[in-house]
Amino acid sequence: xxxxxxxxxxxxxxxxxxxxxxxSWVTTDDGPSWEFYACQPKAMRMKDYVTVRVDPPGxxxxxxxxxxxxxxxxxxxxxxxxxxxxxxxxxxxLMFDKEDEGLVTYWQSVTWSRYPEPLLANIxxxxxxxxxxxxxxxxxxxYGRPTVMMLEKSLDNGxxxxxxxxxxxxxxxxxxxxxxxxxxxxxxxxxRIICTEEYSRWAGSKKEKNVRLEVRDRFAIFAGQxxxxxxNLYTRLESAKGLKDFFTVTDLRMRLLRPAxxxxxxxxxxxxxxxxxxxxxxxxxxxKCNLHANLCSxxxxxxxxxxxxxxxxxxxxxCKKNFRTRSWRAGSYLPLPNGSPNAYCECYGHSNRxxxxxxxxxVTCVSCKHNTRGQHCQHCRLGFYRNGSAELDDxxxxxxxxxxxIGSLHDRCNxxxxxxxxEGAAGPKCDDCLPNYYWRQGCFPNVCDExxxxxxxxxxxxxxxxxxxxxxxxxxxxxxxKCDSDNKACNSASSTYLSLTPFLIxxxxxxxxxxxxx
Numbered sequence: 270x271x272x273x274x275x276x277x278x279x280x281x282x283x284x285x286x287x288x289x290x291x292x293s294w295v296t297t298d299d300g301p302s303w304e305f306y307a308c309q310p311k312a313m314r315m316k317d318y319v320t321v322r323v324d325p326p327g328x329x330x331x332x333x334x335x336x337x338x339x340x341x342x343x344x345x346x347x348x349x350x351x352x353x354x355x356x357x358x359x360x361x362x363l364m365f366d367k368e369d370e371g372l373v374t375y376w377q378s379v380t381w382s383r384y385p386e387p388l389l390a391n392i393x394x395x396x397x398x399x400x401x402x403x404x405x406x407x408x409x410x411x412y413g414r415p416t417v418m419m420l421e422k423s424l425d426n427g428x429x430x431x432x433x434x435x436x437x438x439x440x441x442x443x444x445x446x447x448x449x450x451x452x453x454x455x456x457x458x459x460x461r462i463i464c465t466e467e468y469s470r471w472a473g474s475k476k477e478k479n480v481r482l483e484v485r486d487r488f489a490i491f492a493g494q495x496x497x498x499x500x501n502l503y504t505r506l507e508s509a510k511g512l513k514d515f516f517t518v519t520d521l522r523m524r525l526l527r528p529a530x531x532x533x534x535x536x537x538x539x540x541x542x543x544x545x546x547x548x549x550x551x552x553x554x555x556x557k558c559n560l561h562a563n564l565c566s567x568x569x570x571x572x573x574x575x576x577x578x579x580x581x582x583x584x585x586x587x588c589k590k591n592f593r594t595r596s597w598r599a600g601s602y603l604p605l606p607n608g609s610p611n612a613y614c615e616c617y618g619h620s621n622r623x624x625x626x627x628x629x630x631x632v633t634c635v636s637c638k639h640n641t642r643g644q645h646c647q648h649c650r651l652g653f654y655r656n657g658s659a660e661l662d663d664x665x666x667x668x669x670x671x672x673x674x675i676g677s678l679h680d681r682c683n684x685x686x687x688x689x690x691x692e693g694a695a696g697p698k699c700d701d702c703l704p705n706y707y708w709r710q711g712c713f714p715n716v717c718d719e720x721x722x723x724x725x726x727x728x729x730x731x732x733x734x735x736x737x738x739x740x741x742x743x744x745x746x747x748x749x750x751k752c753d754s755d756n757k758a759c760n761s762a763s764s765t766y767l768s769l770t771p772f773l774i775x776x777x778x779x780x781x782x783x784x785x786x787x
Contacts (some may be wrong), residue, residue, distance in 0.1 A: 364548065705718070
């Protein structure tokens with residue numbers, strides 16, 4: 270348990286680095302939009318997704334069964350390897366299994382019974398996916414570490430191989446190069462291939478089991494021994510040629526060239542104590558997604574980046590369809606602290622060219638089409654709103670607001686297509702009226718209606734706009750009498766005349782109104 274805690278703390282600075290989100294929904298004066306950043310998946314145990322192959326054929330012990338010795342008991346050869354018996358078999362999968370407490374399981378080669386013919390074995394780890402190392406590669410050997418071995422890497426799924434690090438008890442004799450330590454490298458040689466003697470000399474103790482590729486020590490050249498200055502490392506990964514690729518692999522291969530000798534020359538009288546045995550291989554890293562994804566999933570037998578920034582492919586290594594305005598580029602750790610997606614393809618198909626402002630590291634789409642606007646043509650022009658049922662790269666992504674020119678305050682609408690209406694106006698396009706208002710080249714308050722403002726003294730309400738008063742009354746609601754008891758002029762004749770006059774006038778007004786409405 271303590272070992273697990275120490276391991277997690279060991280990986281903590283790298284697992285909790287920057288660039289864990291790809292985009293953020295922000296609101297600006299131009300409206301809500303996505304803000305994009307460089308991003309990468311979290312580090313994880315890559316051995317959980319690996320495919321292992323051991324060659325040459327027949328190098329794994331047990332077929333036929335054979336006995337073997339150990340350096341601690343070189344003449345007590347009571348141990349046996351038998352592929353047909355599960356408890357005595359040592360297949361390659363035991364390098365990656367979860368070991369029960371107190372029980373160590375391991376892959377084992379045949380013994381060196383054919384000496385002086387070299388005892389050679391290759392262990393190949395394949396991911397069918399580019400991965401970026403974030404911590405040391407640690408190989409645990411049972412019964413002694415090899416005297417000579419080398420670690421190789423491939424960037425093209427095993428088609429070509431390149432040396433990664435050499436290991437020997439005498440580097441000059443084995444590989445013709447002087448021994449070096451990673452801690453002695455400088456910022457200009459951090460990706461140099463070296464030979465180390467640190468892990469190959471016989472220590473005489475079973476506790477000395479691990480062989481490392483020192484990834485953290487190379488990181489420390491830039492980030493300091495405690496790896497606190499990760500920004501400096503990310504900056505150098507962008508600026509130092511070949512440094513980022515140095516930590517990228519699709520495959521790893523261990524070439525075991527000479528087994529542990531126990532600190533002496535080969536003892537021909539007892540060749541059964543010379544063999545290779547590997548109990549564990551730890552590879553910690555993250556999927557390489559070219560800074561275009563923060564999630565990586567295991568699908569259909571292989572790792573797959575869940576790409577953002579309109580990129581696609583297993584490594585987010587190309588632009589999605591309709592987003593190929595400019596050529597694809599990997600994201601960048603710069604500018605700090607959020608990096609850049611370098612999304613030259615991010616005009617969503619609404620522009621044919623982009624403008625790049627180098628000193629600001631900003632890309633701007635030029636002459637956005639299809640009623641779009643913004644740095645990446647991601648907003649709609651004023652007077653248009655976003656079509657919620659269309660993707661951002663759809664030509665019909667922006668719909669015209671079509672606000673009623675009389676009923677609305679302006680021709681702009683909100684993100685759902687609703688216009689801003691004048692007083693009394695209503696509806697998505699402001700072409701209707703609120704209750705108690707009527708439409709006549711705009712919305713005006715009702716003068717009368719049948720529920721609240723009823724015309725008085727027998728008056729009739731005409732289209733909620735005005736009251737038509739009977740003879741002898743006037744006012745907006747016919748609330749005023751034209752004659753009172755003190756007015757001697759109001760006789761029956763005049764009353765009859767007056768009663769007919771408003772009716773005729775009202776009829777004329779009604780006819781005129783109909784003509785106007787027509």
